[in-house]
Amino acid sequence: MAEPAxxxxxxxxxxLRLEGLVKDYGGGEARTRALHGVDxxxxxxxxxxxxxPSGSGKSTLLNLIGLLDRPTAGRVVLDGQDTGLLDDDxxxxxxxxxxxxxxxxHHLLPEFSALENVMLPMMAARGxxxxxxAECAGALLGQVGLGELLHRRANLLSGGQQQRVAVxxxxxxxxxxxxxxxxxxxxxxxxxxxxxxxxxxxxxxAGVTFxxxxxxxxxxxxxxxxxxxxxxxxxxxxxxxxxxx
Amino acid sequence: MxxxxxxxxxFLREGRAQTALILAGTTVGVAVIIFLSALITGLQTxxxxxxxxxxxxxxxxxxxxxxxxxxxxxxxxxxxxxxxxPEREKSIEQWPAVLAQVRATAGVVAATPTAxxxxxxxxxxxxxxxxxxxLDPLTFDSVVRLDDKMxxxxxxVEGTEAVIGTVLARDLGLEVGDKLRLTTxxxxxxxxxxxxxxxxxxxDVNQRWVLVSLRQAQxxxxxxxxxxxxxxxxxxVFGAEATARVLGAATGLSADSWMRLNxxxxxxxxxxxxxxxxxxxxxxxxxxxxxxxxxxxxVIQKRGEIGILKATGTSTGTIKRIFLIQxxxxxxxxxxxxxxxxxxxxxxxxHAVKNPYGDSLFPVALSPGLxxxxxxxxxxxxxxxxxxxxxxxxxxxxxxxxxxx
Ligand SMILES: Nc1ncnc2c1ncn2[C@@H]1O[C@H](COP(=O)(O)OP(=O)(O)O)[C@@H](O)[C@H]1O
Ligand SMILES: [Mg+2]
Numbered sequence: 019m020a021e022p023a024x025x026x027x028x029x030x031x032x033x034l035r036l037e038g039l040v041k042d043y044g045g046g047e048a049r050t051r052a053l054h055g056v057d058x059x060x061x062x063x064x065x066x067x068x069x070x071p072s073g074s075g076k077s078t079l080l081n082l083i084g085l086l087d088r089p090t091a092g093r094v095v096l097d098g099q100d101t102g103l104l105d106d107d108x109x110x111x112x113x114x115x116x117x118x119x120x121x122x123x124h125h126l127l128p129e130f131s132a133l134e135n136v137m138l139p140m141m142a143a144r145g146x147x148x149x150x151x152a153e154c155a156g157a158l159l160g161q162v163g164l165g166e167l168l169h170r171r172a173n174l175l176s177g178g179q180q181q182r183v184a185v186x187x188x189x190x191x192x193x194x195x196x197x198x199x200x201x202x203x204x205x206x207x208x209x210x211x212x213x214x215x216x217x218x219x220x221x222x223x224a225g226v227t228f229x230x231x232x233x234x235x236x237x238x239x240x241x242x243x244x245x246x247x248x249x250x251x252x253x254x255x256x257x258x259x260x261x262x263x
Numbered sequence: 264m265x266x267x268x269x270x271x272x273x274f275l276r277e278g279r280a281q282t283a284l285i286l287a288g289t290t291v292g293v294a295v296i297i298f299l300s301a302l303i304t305g306l307q308t309x310x311x312x313x314x315x316x317x318x319x320x321x322x323x324x325x326x327x328x329x330x331x332x333x334x335x336x337x338x339x340x341x342x343x344x345x346x347x348x349p350e351r352e353k354s355i356e357q358w359p360a361v362l363a364q365v366r367a368t369a370g371v372v373a374a375t376p377t378a379x380x381x382x383x384x385x386x387x388x389x390x391x392x393x394x395x396x397x398l399d400p401l402t403f404d405s406v407v408r409l410d411d412k413m414x415x416x417x418x419x420v421e422g423t424e425a426v427i428g429t430v431l432a433r434d435l436g437l438e439v440g441d442k443l444r445l446t447t448x449x450x451x452x453x454x455x456x457x458x459x460x461x462x463x464x465x466x467d468v469n470q471r472w473v474l475v476s477l478r479q480a481q482x483x484x485x486x487x488x489x490x491x492x493x494x495x496x497x498x499x500v501f502g503a504e505a506t507a508r509v510l511g512a513a514t515g516l517s518a519d520s521w522m523r524l525n526x527x528x529x530x531x532x533x534x535x536x537x538x539x540x541x542x543x544x545x546x547x548x549x550x551x552x553x554x555x556x557x558x559x560x561x562v563i564q565k566r567g568e569i570g571i572l573k574a575t576g577t578s579t580g581t582i583k584r585i586f587l588i589q590x591x592x593x594x595x596x597x598x599x600x601x602x603x604x605x606x607x608x609x610x611x612x613x614h615a616v617k618n619p620y621g622d623s624l625f626p627v628a629l630s631p632g633l634x635x636x637x638x639x640x641x642x643x644x645x646x647x648x649x650x651x652x653x654x655x656x657x658x659x660x661x662x663x664x665x666x667x668x
Pocket of ligand 1: 043044050051052070071072073074075076077078079663
């Protein structure tokens with residue numbers, strides 16, 4: 019149910035295209051330019067690491083791709099759609115449908131159960147709760163290894179478990195792209211390895227495209243491609259020989 | 264269940280202490296409004312009922328001063344003649360026609376002819392000055408009900424029967440079946456038998472009124488078949504003054520409504536109503552501020568969650584509705600609970616606090632309209648006070664919220 023259109027059957031061309039992305043924060047004297055014209059194309063089913071020093075613009079870039087923010091200049095083309103043409107509600111809808119997020123601070127709603135957290139994007143999109151949503155969300159939680167904890171409240175789960183719920187939630191709407199901003203940043207090494215393995219597994223099995231910000235060179239080394247950002251510019255973009263698989 | 268309602272209910276359920284606080288505030292507010300309204304309405308109804316129990320709504324009589332105004336040549340009114348009408352000439356001319364006209368006037372429910380004048384009531388050595396009132400036994404009942412105010416005997420004024428008040432009965436030592444003599448200024452007199460004793464809750468009336476048949480009063484007051492007053496009952500008690508004006512203009516008689524005769528009572532009631540309205544307004548404002556501040560705090564506490572909801576595809580409008588619904592739920596639940604408590608409080612006071620006669624000192628008037636009104640006010644207050652927090656929540660920028668964790 020969570021599986022998007024198979025990569026093989028999808029139309030040719032990148033699932034994500036960035037053209038000359040510029041982002042300024044603040045105005046007047048206080049203006050700082052976080053991104054200086056970023057061009058990037060990400061193919062369907064690619065698993066890309068985004069690395070770079072702190073303050074280099076990684077989160078800014080992810081927010082623009084995820085339609086949480088609008089660029090100062092340039093275009094974000096998501097699944098063939100120029101998102102600059104959408105109004106706010108259009109952006110919200112497109113975001114809910116095409117993008118899944120995994121944040122560093124797991125960001126679940128604490129008063130909802132694991133199952134309900136995964137159902138949230140579905141309910142938001144449909145406007146109400148339907149029985150098939152629980153079924154679908156349950157299956158997703160099974161996939162991330164939490165089939166036993168469906169009804170536990172989010173704030174009673176461990177950090178690693180919460181982040182797995184966040185992954186399941188990111189997959190809930192069968193998005194084109196999953197954006198993960200330092201998803202393992204708050205986890206111990208073992209949990210981090212397990213979570214990364216999970217992301218990779220979803221990518222391989224379901225063909226979901228991933229863009230993962232990480233500080234950890236060990237994890238970056240397990241990606242298909244590594245893009246490095248310094249001072250708001252892409253300084254290197256190289257394919258990576260996959261180890262293991 | 265709609266998504267908004269689902270999230271709103273969960274937020275309320277999880278914010279236990281805060282939810283309990285605003286619910287309690289709203290409940291108390293609505294209870295106060297219900298209790299206060301019921302009490303004020305009840306008290307006022309009782310006061311008006313008491314006032315009207317021995318009084319006709321409108322009383323018509325011949326003007327005791329005749330003021331003739333000549334058409335003013337220079338725009339100035341000239342009082343040509345002012346004179347006191349002699350006792351004998353107080354009777355209403357062609358009263359059967361006037362009575363028919365009064366009865367046919369819109370707003371008038373019933374009218375009855377009466378003959379009134381002053382007299383002395385004597386029993387043995389004792390004597391009191393009284394107000395003699397001659398009633399038409401057939402129609403008086405339809406204008407003023409006295410039969411339910413009798414404490415002894417019955418309300419009956421045929422032949423030489425007289426009905427008197429409790430104070431006069433005590434002053435003259437009279438009981439039902441005793442005789443008393445009535446003498447008028449016209450030097451006519453007769454002996455009457457007390458058929459009943461009333462208590463209308465007004466000392467003056469209980470002391471001064473002596474009720475006899477119209478025919479007897481006409482004889483004693485030397486009116487030779489005439490009457491001095493026409494008393495009327497109107498459909499709308501508080502429209503009495505307007506009807507009185509219409510009647511006065513139509514008949515040329517002086518028409519006084521109970522409202523004019525009880526202006527102090529009326530302005531007292533008005534002052535009471537407006538201070539009660541003011542208290543209720545402040546209660547509504549306090550409740551609104553309470554709901555707004557608690558929801559406002561909740562929006563600030565839930566910034567991160569609002570950001571997540573937005574990041575996962577929840578629209579601005581939906582976020583706004585989530586908080587508006589919380590306000591509406593608080594208003595509705597609070598008004599239900601407050602309605603129950605207010606009604607319970609009213610019933611308790613009505614039953615528990617009574618005067619020595621067993622009458623309630625807190626007569627309360629609970630009506631479905633009062634509950635509907637209070638619920639509507641509470642719902643509107645809930646929605647209005649949730650408006651600002653909801654708007655604030657809807658405007659939160661998810662990128663900023665998520666960035667700061
Ligand atoms: N909301 C903001 N307002 C002002 N400056 C910002 C904001 N967000 C990011 N920046 C600035 O933009 C630059 C890039 O930040 P960020 O995208 O968070 O980098 P990274 O995620 O790589 O650490 C930094 O200099 C940061 O201070
Ligand atoms: Mg960052």
